[in-house]
Structures are given as structure tokens and as C-alpha cells.
Amino acid sequence: MRRRRCCWNTTSLAGGGWSGARGVSPATRPTCILSAQCRFLNSLGTIFSFISKDVVTKLQIMDQLRSGPQQEHYSSLQAMVAYEVGNQLVDLERRSRHPDSGCRTVLRLHRALRWLQLFLEGVRTSPEDTRTSVLCTDSYNASLATYHPWIIRRAVTVAFCALPTRKVFLESMNVGSSEQAVEMLDEALPFIERVYNISQKLYAEHALLDLP
Numbered sequence: 001m002r003r004r005r006c007c008w009n010t011t012s013l014a015g016g017g018w019s020g021a022r023g024v025s026p027a028t029r030p031t032c033i034l035s036a037q038c039r040f041l042n043s044l045g046t047i048f049s050f051i052s053k054d055v056v057t058k059l060q061i062m063d064q065l066r067s068g069p070q071q072e073h074y075s076s077l078q079a080m081v082a083y084e085v086g087n088q089l090v091d092l093e094r095r096s097r098h099p100d101s102g103c104r105t106v107l108r109l110h111r112a113l114r115w116l117q118l119f120l121e122g123v124r125t126s127p128e129d130t131r132t133s134v135l136c137t138d139s140y141n142a143s144l145a146t147y148h149p150w151i152i153r154r155a156v157t158v159a160f161c162a163l164p165t166r167k168v169f170l171e172s173m174n175v176g177s178s179e180q181a182v183e184m185l186d187e188a189l190p191f192i193e194r195v196y197n198i199s200q201k202l203y204a205e206h207a208l209l210d211l212p
């Protein structure tokens, strides 16, 4: 059976690094993990391009930190948190002096990862005729929605109605049939969960889960 490995290589992220995509320079690895999702989002229309632009902007912030003069402090999440917190480089109460700190930027992506985990788990376990708009709305309400203002919640909830069927969505993952895509999700979801749990614990230990 043809089986392509999941491109969301989160294994070494879970181990404390950023990503383990072999043969890819460290500065571009985060972009590599998400480029497939961004392509997919762009193909869905304007609102989804807006979402993918937000992800790309955040990845660019991280790329710049990881290739800038302080790059040695951005080799892992743990190093980044220690460096930014230890040097008061994180805005704790309101976004002012450090609007693009690594900690707040990763926190936004971390919350999005929770959405992704819930959504893909829904896709993996739901019957064939389930509407992805329902899965997407449920996973969004249980994760990211808490942090978004009313206007964004409203706009994205309407946009979810345009999502393709579960079968089309699974096939667009480009790993073969929808059954093969479900198998790939079986394999990938534990890694996503592991990455999420490690970041969650780290951020909780440093009281960073509510960064403005």
C-alpha cells in the first residue's frame, strides 16, 4: 500500500526543538510544517487566505527571531521562554513594548494547534457524511473562539459553511484515498497532542497562557 508520511513532522518539536523536517534549514522549518495547510486555506477563498496570512505573519516573526542576532536563544521553546522571560522581553499585561515577542507569537500558534487537534480528531472519528463545517465550528468554539472578538468569531463561523465535505477534505490532504488519510491522522494526532501538551505545560509553568 502506498503510504506517504505525514508532512507535519512534529516529532522533534515535542522533544524540545522546533521541527524535524530533514534537509530543511532551521529558519524555514516552521514554514515547512505549515505550508501545506496554508496552500489548502488559500484555495478556499478570501476569509481563509486572511487566516493563512495571519499564520504566515506569525511564522515570519519566528523565522526572524530564529535567524537574528539572538538566534541561540530560539533553538527551542524552552530556551526562548527562559530568554524572553528572564530579560523582560514579554509584555505580560498589555501589548506595548514587545508586541512581537516569540512567547506571544508562539502562544497564538499553540492555541491554533489545539483547534487543529480537535478538528482533525473530529474528522478522524466522524461518520463519512459528517459536515466539516460542523466539526470546524465545534472545534473552533472549544478552542480559539475564546480569544477572538465577536466580529472575527462571526466572520469565521460564516466562512466555515463554505468548507468542503469530509471526503473532499480528506482527499485534499494528498495522502491517497480518504481511508488512507484517516490512517495518516491516526499516526499524526498523537504527535500533535504531544507537542500541544509540552507547550501547554511550559507556558502554564511560566504563567504565560494569557499573554496579551
Ligand SMILES: CCCCCCCC/C=C\CCCCCCCC(=O)N[C@@H](COP(=O)(O)O)[C@H](O)/C=C/CCCCCCCCCCCCC
Pocket (backbone or CB within 6 Å): 034, 037, 041, 050, 051, 054, 055, 106, 108, 109, 110, 111, 112, 113, 115, 116, 136, 140, 144, 147, 152, 156, 163, 212
Ligand atoms: C507551535 C506549533 C505550531 C502550530 C501551528 C498550528 C497550525 C494550525 C493551522 C492552521 C489553522 C488556522 C490557524 C488560525 C490562527 C489563528 C491565530 C490567531 O488567533 N490570531 C488572531 C490573534 O492574533 P494577534 O492579533 O493577537 O496577533 C488574529 O486576530 C487572527 C484572526 C483570524 C483567525 C481565524 C481563526 C480561524 C480558525 C479556524 C481555521 C479554519 C480553517 C479551516 C480549514 C479546514
